[in-house]
Amino acid sequence: MSDTTAAPAVPLIHDVPADAILTVEDAAIAFGQVRALKGASMHARRGEVTAIVGDNGAGKSTLIRCISGVHAPDSGRITFDGHEVEFKTPHAARDAGIETVHQNLALVEDLTVWQNLFLNREIVRGVGPLRLLDRRAMRSRADEMVSSLAVNVPAVGSRVRRLSGGQRQAVSICRAAGFASKLIIMDEPTAALGVQETARVEELITRLKSEGHAILLISHNFAQVLRLSDAVWVMRAGRCVAGRRTAQTDGDEIVGLITGARAGDIPVEAA
Template sequence: MSNATAETAPLMFQAPSDALLRVEDVALSFGQVRALKTVTMHARRGEVTAIVGDNGAGKSTLVRCISGVHRPDSGVIEFDGAPVNFRSPEDAREEGIETVHQNLALVEDLTVWQNLFLNRELMRGFGPVKFLDRRAMKREAATMVSSLAVNVPPVASRVRRLSGGQRQAVSICRAAGFTSKLIIMDEPTAALGVQETARVEELIQRLRDEGHAIILISHNFDQVLRLSDAVWVMRAGRCVAGRRTAEIDGDEIVGLVTGARPGDLPAEKLQGDLT
């Protein structure tokens, strides 16, 4: 790491005024297990922000706090300039935070358009008599898929007939298609082949270019270096370092993940780990 990077790296923990998401000293325990220990990080609009770390480092727990699955024990989460205290993923979704889970959360026996509008069905009718507006949902689903996805079959196709990459594209379309400001992706290409991975990465870049903020959790450091604008490294429940991607390489990421490099946290932040 260059001297310039070493001098500026701790400043990554200071969220800029244009940050869409700011996480400050967030902590969470499950019984006697401290899953998160005063985590601080941020994400900007129009950027891919990667979160990396070994298994059990706290990556998924952190994004579950951001997306409303878990409620932190302490700390502050600010989104779009205001503190938030989500009680459920639906609360986060209403504010513009969508999550593409590793298991995709698609219903295989439903069609593409039915999955896109699951729990967001469009209705038509008068007064208390309402009907599903299937025609409108199919039409809007086709527009969403054609504008965002790569190599996705007609929206009337059932999900069980889709390839892994096509399913991932459907899940990403669902996240990006409803005025989302922040899209969280948990290992979006872990189970995909080379060609399907390239297509999903193209979709991620397209979403960034359209102004979405994206949080990417990935064990693929080459992918992180290709796609991200900023990298946060988690270790043992803490966010120990933050870098602009242009100022880091794969060797430094590995060193920060494993602890071979100490990271940027001041000594007082680490005292709880030493007791």
């Protein structure tokens, strides 16, 4: 006789835990006739790596831009660190403790490492109109930031254009982690890197997690998601259609949820 016992359902993570640092509820936004988000809901916990996956056009980038203050959602609610927030600009999100490592890294090649670390955050001394950049303080602080994360970066006086792809990524992550950030958003942090540089960046992500940072990871690399994340949210057609604890799912289920071969836990409107 065949065994007809049903496999236990994979626990969902829609119920927001007490230690959630970020909660997004029914976020929706449209650009003209295009509805980029159609009521997306998710959360991220303190001291964890939370992955967001989905096909191109699923809404991942729009969602993180709403979280990081680039876009203001048309409706819905975002709660961060216990407070409902409405970030009008990326600077407002940064001031609240949200840092974003963009896929293009947002580094200025002709500036040095320390200058990039303090770009738009320059330390100045003096009062009134007699205020000067404190270059010594910024270089010293940059040395501390780089050494504390064990980042494989040359001297902080090196120009970014001379750095490898992995070193540039490390500078961008170091900048995000070095200013008392509570949540670090990473958009495809290893997409353009080789095997060794990818491993170094993944080690850095693990280190940041061990130090208590919450990390929101957007990645098309499912093996990387399964290695690094504690929870994963699947987006399709502008919504988070499923949430899983990573230890209780696998690549086949994630692919099925992304493609629609497996039904999500939240109904999705036809595209």
